[in-house]
Structure formats: C-alpha cells, structure tokens
Amino acid sequence: MMSEKIRLVLAKRNKSKAWLAAQLNWSSSNFYNKLKRDNFSEKELVEIAKVLDCTFEAHFSLNDTNDKF
Template sequence: MMAEKIKILLVKKKMSTTDLAAKLNVTPQNFYNKFKRDNFSEKELVEIAQALGVKYEGFFLLDDGNKI
C-alpha cells in the first residue's frame, strides 16, 4: 500500500525510484526490494518525504494540498 503511494508521489515529482534511492543514499537494488516487500518503517517514510520536499503525516501532503 505505501509502495503504491510512493510511486504516485514519484510520478507527481517527476522522479524515478533510482533518483529517490540516490537521495536516500541507498542502492537502487535495496530500494527496489523495499518496494517489492512494501515494508517501509515510519522513519523511512519521514526520510522519503524530506528527500522529496513534502510533509509526511501518515500520508504525503503535496504543495497543492492533495494528499496521497
């Protein structure tokens, strides 16, 4: 479920999973495996939000007010 939300967020931010992995200083393979298992910790979700310049409050809040 969170993996799908992150994918939507990446589309809106015009980024790839590889781009996000680089921002998080993890290997693309490790990040792909997390997507496959869809097991992100709350800490990781906060880090993803920070890397993408959005807020995380149990959901992602975009600048235009949309929630994912």
C-alpha cells in the first residue's frame, strides 16, 4: 500500500526510485527491497515525505464519528 503511494509521488515529482534512495543515503537494493515488501517504518515514511516535499500523515479515523487519532 505505501509502496504504491511512494511510486505515485515519485511519478508526480518526475523522480526515480534510484534518486530517492540516493537522497535518503540508502542503497538502491535496500530501497527496492523495502518497496517490494512494502516494509517502511513511520520514521522512514516521514523521511521520504520530507525528501519529496510532501507531508506524511498517519492516523486512525473512527468510521462512525470520523474522529482521528
């Protein structure tokens, strides 16, 4: 799920996966493996968002009240 969103933002920014890996000081293979497994920590997602000049927001929303936590 997050991997697809990262790919969408990369496309919108006209940036490559290799470019993002370099900006994060991650090896390309490590980044590609994380994308393949869709395995990112919240801290990593915040870092990715910062590099891509966007905001990462993680929260729970209650369906019946729309309260966010």
